[in-house]
Each structure stands twice: as C-alpha cells, then as structure tokens.
Amino acid sequence: xxxxxxxxxxxxxxxxxxxxCTLTLNRPDKLNAANxxxxxxxxxxxxxxxxxxxxxxxxxxxAGRGFCAGQDLSDVSGRDMTFTEHLNATYNPLIxxxxxxxxxxxxxxxxxxxxxxASLALAGDIRLWAQSAxxxxxxxxxxxxxxxxxxxxxxxxxxxxxxxELMALAERVDSTDAxxxxxxxxxxxxxxxxxxxxxxxxxxxxxxxNALKLTKQALNDALTGTLDEALDxxxxxxxxxxxxxxxxxxxxxxxxKRAPNFVRAED
Ligand code: T3D
Numbered sequence: 053x054x055x056x057x058x059x060x061x062x063x064x065x066x067x068x069x070x071x072x073c074t075l076t077l078n079r080p081d082k083l084n085a086a087n088x089x090x091x092x093x094x095x096x097x098x099x100x101x102x103x104x105x106x107x108x109x110x111x112x113x114x115a116g117r118g119f120c121a122g123q124d125l126s127d128v129s130g131r132d133m134t135f136t137e138h139l140n141a142t143y144n145p146l147i148x149x150x151x152x153x154x155x156x157x158x159x160x161x162x163x164x165x166x167x168x169x170a171s172l173a174l175a176g177d178i179r180l181w182a183q184s185a186x187x188x189x190x191x192x193x194x195x196x197x198x199x200x201x202x203x204x205x206x207x208x209x210x211x212x213x214x215x216x217e218l219m220a221l222a223e224r225v226d227s228t229d230a231x232x233x234x235x236x237x238x239x240x241x242x243x244x245x246x247x248x249x250x251x252x253x254x255x256x257x258x259x260x261x262n263a264l265k266l267t268k269q270a271l272n273d274a275l276t277g278t279l280d281e282a283l284d285x286x287x288x289x290x291x292x293x294x295x296x297x298x299x300x301x302x303x304x305x306x307x308x309k310r311a312p313n314f315v316r317a318e319d
Contacts, residue, residue, distance in 0.1 A: 111249060
C-alpha cells in the first residue's frame with residue numbers, strides 16, 4: 053500500500069510503499085541545502101516513521117540532482133544562535149535520531165553530498181549511491197570544522213589519515229572511489245537508482261524487524277565499547293531476540309524447509 057503524508061511543496065516529502073518510507077529532502081534549487089525547517093522536519097518525520105507500524109525501513113534521499121549541500125549558507129547571517137547552540141538544536145538531534153532509530157535507515161545518495169550533507173550521507177545504516185553521486189567534506193573551504201558526525205563516521209570507515217586528508221583538502225570522492233573506500237555498500241546507475249534503492253529496501257523490510265532493531269543497537273554500542281562490553285551486550289540482546297516470535301518462525305521455517313515469514317500484523 054502507498055501513502056503520501058506530506059504535500060509536494062514541503063521541504064521533506066514522505067511516501068510509504070511496501071513497508072518502506074522514503075523521506076526526500078526537497079529544496080532542489082539549492083541542492084537540498086539544509087535550513088532549520090528542513091532539519092527539524094526531517095527529524096520529526098523520522099520519529100513519525102519510527103512509530104508507524106506500516107514502516108519497516110526508512111530511505112533518506114534528495115530531490116533533483118543533489119543529495120544535500122550542507123548548511124544553507126544564505127540562511128546563516130543574522131542568526132541569533134551560536135554555532136554550538138545551532139548544532140545542538142538542529143543537526144545533532146537529527147544524526148542521533150538516525151543512529152538510534154529502531155528501524156534500518158538507508159542513505160540513498162542520489163547526487164552531491166557536501167558538508168553536513170556528507171555527514172547525513174554517512175549516517176545511514178546502509179549507504180547506496182547513484183553513479184554520479186559524490187561526497188565532499190567541504191567544511192574547510194569555508195574554514196569550519198567537520199560536524200554532524202563526520203569526525204566520528206569517516207575515520208571509522210577510511211582510517212584517520214585518509215579522513216584527515218579528505219577533510220583538510222576538501223577532496224571530492226566519486227562513486228567508484230567511495231565503493232573502494234567503503235563509503236558506500238552499492239552503486240547503482242543514475243537511471244535506475246530510485247527503483248534499485250526501493251528494491252533493496254524491500255529486501256530489508258522482509259527481514260525480521262525485531263532482530264534488525266537489536267542488531268543495530270548492538271553494533272552501535274560495540275563501536276564505542278570494549279570487547280567485554282560487546283560480549284555482555286550480545287548476550288543480553290540475544291535473550292530479547294530469542295524470546296521474540298520471529299525466532300520461533302525462523303527455526304520452524306528451517307525445519308519445514310520453507311522461507312520464513314517475518315512480516316506479521318503484531319509487529
Ligand atoms: O550550524 C552551522 O551553521 C554550522 C554547520 C555547518 C554545516 C555545513 O554543512 S558547512 C558547509 C556548507 N556547505 C557548503 O559549503 C557547500 C556549498 N556548495 C558548494 O560548494 C557547491 O554548490 C557544491 C560543490 C555542493 C555543488 O557544486 P555545483 O557546481 O554542482 O552546484 P552549484 O552551481 O554550486 O549549486 C547549485 C545551486 O545551489 C546554486 O544556486 P544558484 O546559483 O543556481 O541560484 C548554489 O548557490 C546553491 N547552493 C549549493 N550549495 C548551497 C547553495 N545555496 C545555499 N547554501 C548551500 N550550501
């Protein structure tokens with residue numbers, strides 16, 4: 053079933069189809085540069101998707117030829133907040149919402165991702181890129197520090213020195229290099245990108261939602277903890293997974309030599 057929950061002139065478009073909610077940044081004339089309305093609306097839409105039983109996977113993407121060109125630079129003069137206050141009020145809650153959302157989030161990078169837009173591209177659990185997409189840690193071009201999680205995501209993916217170089221020189225990473233460097237999991241042709249992303253998301257949507265929620269939690273915790281902490285956390289979360297009906301269904305399906313059905317009304 054398809055439902056559109058936001059009108060076409062909104063800064064965020066939302067459409068849900070086959071368990072997949074696509075949230076589209078919709079300021080194409082500015083390559084979806086982020087103003088406060090966009091950042092707060094996106095966070096609100098993510099929270100709505102989290103509690104909507106019709107949604108099992110979320111896609112973040114951009115309208116037009118850009119994914120997100122970072123902070124809208126025409127929107128900053130005369131701002132009555134410090135940088136720190138602004139980040140804490142807008143970008144940081146958004147990035148935290150993505151990383152803690154109890155459903156998989158796919159960054160579907162359809163075009164250029166720059167500055168905080170690059171951080172958004174990196175923040176998804178899965179990153180799918182169109183062939184013409186590119187990522188630029190562009191902050192140093194305007195003598196700013198990478199923010200919105202880039203300093204956390206990028207060195208974990210490419211190592212400290214490569215991250216520093218990309219940030220210091222604001223080098224463009226194209227989709228071929230992004231795939232090699234592990235900045236994305238898959239690259240699809242521009243012409244079929246939206247369909248490929250939807251098909252990929254539907255594959256994820258058919259997987260056991262509770263187990264994926266707990267897996268996301270375990271991985272995020274493991275990234276910041278010790279091996280001992282990860283072992284304890286796995287043991288605790290395994291109990292929650294093992295007690296869930298999905299586990300019963302998986303085991304029964306295996307024994308009956310059939311595909312498991314992980315999509316049920318009681319989710
Ligand atoms: O709290 C805080 O404020 C701190 C947070 C900071 C977070 C950040 O994200 S800092 C980084 C901000 N972003 C940038 O510096 C990127 C600026 N944009 C660019 O350098 C280029 O546009 C791109 C490299 C991203 C793409 O280049 P290109 O040649 O493909 O496109 P273009 O022609 O430059 O841009 C198309 C239009 O979008 C153009 O408008 P026009 O001339 O057609 O009317 C351009 O001005 C507009 N646009 C692109 N990026 C932004 C933007 N308008 C406002 N803000 C932007 N960030």
